[in-house]
Amino acid sequence: DGKIQEAATVLQELQVETFGSMDKKEKVEFILEQMRLCLAVKDYIRTQLISKKISSKFFQESETETLKLKFYRLMIELDVAEKNYLSVSKDLNEIYRSKCMEEDEENRIKTLKE
Secondary structure: OOOHHHHHHHHHHOOHHHOOOOOHHHHHHHHHHHHHHHHHOOOHHHHHHHHOOOOHHHHHOHHHHHHHHHHHHHHHHHHHHOOOHHHHHHHHHHHHOOHHHHHOHHHHHHHHHO
8 A cells, every 4th residue: 555666666676578488568568567666656767767678669569559558658757757848749649650549530639639
């Protein structure tokens, strides 16, 4: 209950990218959770470092669409906190250009209004 700092610390100690038994999707999900917890405790430097562990090429696969959206929404949160507005626009562009946005007019308009 409310031990976000402790959870962030525990998850940061795990170097999931070195676990050979996990598939790539599981690793990315874990890294995204690390990013979310770091943002929750306002550890922006660590969030930036962790985000670099995910290659943008991973998101080119069609079954990674939800992870792509989650990643770029976390990046927007980070970039807003760091007042890096050019990166925010790039992140929003990645979300806007994703396949699910092309298929959903309402979501596309909502994203543009962010």
